[in-house]
Amino acid sequence: MSIHNLDRMFRPKSIAIIGARQKPDSIGAVMMRNLKGSGFDGEIFPVNPLRSQIMGYKAFRSVDAIPFPVDLGIIATDIAEAPKIVEACGVAGMGGVVIVSAGGKETGAKGRQIEAAIRQKAEAFGLRVIGPNCIGIINSRAFLNASLSRRMPIPGKTAFISQSGAICSSILDLSTTDQIGFSHVVSLGSMLDVDFGDIIDYLGSDPYVGSIVMYVECLTHFRNFMSAARAVSRVKPIIALKSGRTQSGAIAAASHTGAVSGVDAIYDAAFKRAGIVRVKTFEELFDCSELLAKQPPPAGTGLAIITNAGGPGVMAVDMLQDYGQAPAALSSETFQKLEQVLPAYWSRSNPVDIMGDASPERYLKAVDICLNAPEVSGVLVLFSPLAMSEPVRIAESLGAYLQDKPKSVITSWMGGESVEPARLIFNRAGIPTFDTPERAVRAFMDLYRYAQNIEVLQEIPPKFHRRLEFNRDRSNCLVEAHIQSGRHEMTEIESKTLLAAYGIPVNPVLFAASEDEAVQKAIGTGFPLAMKIFSSNISHKNVPNGTLLNIQNPLEVRLAFQNLMTGVASSPPLPGIQGITLQPMLTLPHHELKIGAKKDPDFGPVLFFGSGGNISDVFRDHAFALPPINRHLARIFIEETRISKLLAGFRNLPAVCIELLEEILMRVSQLITDIEHIDELDINPLFMGDTWxxxxxxxxxxxxxxxxxPLHLVISPYPNEFENKVFREGFGELLIRPIRPEDAPLLLSLYESLSPRSIYMRFFTPLRSFQNSMLVRFTQIDYDREIALVAIQENTGEEKMLGVARVILDIKQHHAEFAVIVSDACQGKGIGAELLSQCLTIAKGRGIESVMGVVLTENTQMLALGRKLGFKITRVSGASEYELTINFKDAAKMTA
Structure with a gap:
């Protein structure tokens, strides 16, 4: 989450080009020409020890010879010289450098050594580095083309980030033809320092950036990436093409980035959790870029298709069906309006076939009716070049009408030379146009997936009817003892003991070292039974004939014990055979499922769920999810598998209790969250009956x-360590804890209990209702970026929220902002002071140096609270507000 000095790089007032040259085809000369030609109005300082002037600019022999402050350095020399140049740039006080030179880690050990030296020099000065092995950066609003691309894009609100310079150049070249605007183009290259997470964070705070499109080969700093993407995707669409989907593709990507990408299905799960829409082809990426640049993302799937021929309409419908959707169901009112303007022989359905002789006027009337229909989220206008049609006149008519419409409108003028002028008209008018109906529908649905993802992720998760309890201490002791013993794999008995400590229902396992002990324990357990070879060193699955099933009586127990032990003795010697285990065979109808977790080298612990039993490795029906998860995410996790369709009941298989399955998934997630030493966990099979x-x-x-x-996770989990209890006169014992996503109903009750004055004091505006999106924003927080503590009063099992204090962190600026709200009945009772005081303690512990908040002048209680906690109170000039600030360093000096 580091955006330190990035503004100096993307909005520099002065730039030094180290390695600037006069030779036309040199990298230094191209960079000079592009900067000069982009209209950059800052200072440009060429650095070349052999020349006194380059392209009309005075040249300097070295960085330290420049007598003026410099914000950004462009390094276009041999990469071997980069460490020394980076040090000079740091000494000069630059904000950052862009290293376009290749020859870093992608070349092997020598390149890795050079990059390590660059990193060391840069970190010593807080200097940011983009690259190496990149083509540079573009900020169209700042008239900055500090890149090797020959084209400067027209200004737009879409930002493009790519590891590949070639993809940047290709997108820019295509964008010129289709009149696609970009706010920023960032070529990251090897990502020695600045990476995707940093740029997403930076662009997320830029009001002139409306969406982000990315080409990704691999990621770094995964926790920072997920945090940035989850925060920004809530307000701005993020579309990503992640290449290296196959093993061969990953190897190819590593050859020029120097890093290998991980398991593709896990990237899918991570992107979905982050709210990122993933596309699979360059064509899709470009089409999404065009749609984002020219149209608002669709709010729904209700697509009206208007066409002058049947075939293109059918193609569009088929593509919608591939996404599991159908065209918008037009209302009777919409049909009546269409009847009045279309020929008697029109299709009377959606697609709306307005016939091959459709005039510009007919097109315009049909489009207008559909755009204004409430059941329609977007309109696709199709055209097929027939002898009696007028592609250019129709395009001119629609181009003038469709600009700045609040709904998505996309066009597809099929054909070649005869329709090219019409496509040009649409591009100039800012109307997305595609050469086939399929491409148009796919782009529409890709962007709808963004809205769908955000809606799903922001749904308020339901609570369980009881609090889930976990025995963390016992589990930690079990794992620590096992690690100290020098063994990695737990026995089945140990594994189930660990699961049971987290409330996961297990089939009990009993150990027997002798035949008599086996009979005794079998009688106590009941029949039928399964018996397995037991060893602390090897799994029964690795022992031929190591399991016997359906043991029905004591005599069969004796025979089974003898057969198992004799079989082991006659096999090649196996170490550590200590006896057998017995467990009941469950005979009630059930489904066989599989739940587990494994540490991914990129994303850390990853959960998986799917079909279990003997067919699990063949059927390969499983989904992945990143912990931690709540009930809502657990339900989505289940629904992503094929077997989920059988869990409602199928033939002789019962309908399972989905709430119980959700609970088990959450318990496994919590176990993986709490115990960082678990490398793999596999529950297979998990039997699921109707209620068990x-x-x-x-x-x-x-x-x-x-x-x-919890630092082993890429998503910050609920911080249990901040839970504590306090006593307040008149309220009894209160639980102070971080806010949870499930707290939305409690927060709503708190807000609804407030007087209009209290609401105004907190939000600076009168609010008559509290939207779901607002509740989600305040409860589904990133615990790495925000601290929100609530005071909970428990009364006969019911919880009541009495107050909330939150501190929003800006880690890299060492600054934070606070807000507090307490129910009217609890004001002046010390609850707000307790909440804010604990928030300040947490913020200080995370390296925050100062915290501030804005308070209205009439909010006397909040001003009194600020004085009590040591805030400095300053009247905001020309406003009816006070600014409350506490500086922890100053406070420490005063108390020393």
Whole structure:
């Protein structure tokens, strides 16, 4: 989450080009020409020890010879010289450098050494680095083309980020033809320092950036990336093409980025969790760029299709069906309006076939009616070049009418030379146009997926009817003891003991070292039974004939024990065979599922769920999710598998209790969240009946993790460590804890209990209702970026929220802002002071140096609270507000 000095790089007042040259085809000369030609109005300082002047600019022999402040350095020399130049740029006080030179880690060990030296020099001065092996950066609003691209895009509100310089150049070249505007184009190259997470964070705070499109080969700093993407995607669409989807593609990507990308299905899960829409082809990426640049994202899937021929309409419908959608169901009112303007023989359906002889006027009337229909979210206008049609006149008529419409409108003028002038008209008018109906529908649906993703992610998760309890201490002791023993794989007994400590239902396992002990325990357990070879060193699955099923009586127990032990003895010697295990066989009708987790080298612990039992490795029906998850995310997790369709009941299989399955998934997620040493966890099979569940097979592998919990996750989990209890006179014992997504109903009750004055004091405006999006924003927070503590009063099992204090962090600026609200009945009772005081303590512990807030002059209670906690109170000039500021360094000096 570092945007430190990025504004100096993207909005520089002065630039030094180190390696500037006069030779026309040199990198330094191209960079000079592009900067000069882009209209950049800042200072340009060429650096070349052999020349006194380059392209009309005075040249300097070295960076330290420039007598003026410099914001940005462009390094266009041999990469071997880069460490020394970076040091000089740091000494000169630059904000950052762009290294276009290749020859870094993608070349091997020598390149990695050079990059390490560059990083060391840059970090010593807080100097930001983009590259190496990139083509530079563009900011069209700042008239900055500090890149090797020959084209400067027209200004727009879409930003494009890419690891590949060639993809940047290609997008820019195509954008000129289709009149697609970009706010920024950023070529990241090897991402020695500045990476996707940094740029997403920076662009997310830029009011002139409306959407972000990315070409990704690999990621770095995964936790920062997920945090930035989750925050920004709530307000701005993020579209990504992640290449290296296949093993061969990943190897090819590594050859020029120097980094290998991870398991593709896990990237899918991560992007979806972050609210990113993933596309699979360059064509899709470009089409989404065009649609984002020219139209608002569609709010729904209600697409009206207007066409002058049947075939193109059918093609569009088929493409919609591929996305599981159908054309908009037009209302009777819309049909009546169309009847009045269309020929008697029109299609009377959607697609709206307005016939091959459709005039510009007929097109315009049909489009106008559909655009104004409330059931329509977007309009696709299709044209096929027939002898009696007028492609250019129709395009001119629509181009003038369709500009700045609030709904998505896309066109597809099919054909070649005869329709090219019409496409040009649409491009100049800012109307997205595609050469086929399929491309148009696909772009429309890709952008709808963004709205769908955000809607799903921001849904308020339901609570369980009871609080989920976990025995963290016992589980940690089990795992720590196992690691100290030097073993990695837990036995089935140990694995199930660990699962049971987290409330996961398990099929009990009993150990027997002798035949008599096996009989005794079998009688106590009941029949039928399964018996397995037991060893602390090897799994029963690795022992031929190591399992016997359906044992029905004590005699069969004796025979089974003898057969198992004899079979082991006759096999090649196996170490550590200590006896057998017994567990009940579950005979009630059930589904066989699989739940587990595994550490991914990129995203850390990843959950998986799907079909279980003997067919699980063949059927390969599973989904991935990143922990932590709540009930809502658990339901989505389940629904992404094919077996989920059977869980409602199928033939002799019962309908399972989905709430119970959600709970088990959440318990596994919490276990993985709390214990960082779990390397693998596999529950297979998990039997699910109508109202019951049981982990029949369980396997856990543990390895010491140098990264403590919760930092081993890429998504910050609920911080249990901030829970505590306080006593307040008149209220009894209150629970102070971080806010949860499930708290939205409690927060709404708190807001609805407030007087109009209290609402105005908190929000600076009168609010008559509280939208769902507002509740989501305040409860579904990123705990890395925001602290929100609530005071909860528990009364006969019911919870009541009495107040909330929050501090929004800006980690890299070491600054934060606070807000507090307490129910009217609790004001002046010390609850707000307790909440804010604890928030300040957490902020200070995270390296925050100062916290501020704005308070209205009439909010005397808040002003009194600020004085009590040591805030400096300053009247805002020309406003009816006070600014409250506390500087922890100053406060420490005063108390020293």
């Amino acid at each position: 569940a049981s982990a029949v097979g369980a396997r856990v592998i543990v390895r010491h993790s140098p990264i403590p919990s």
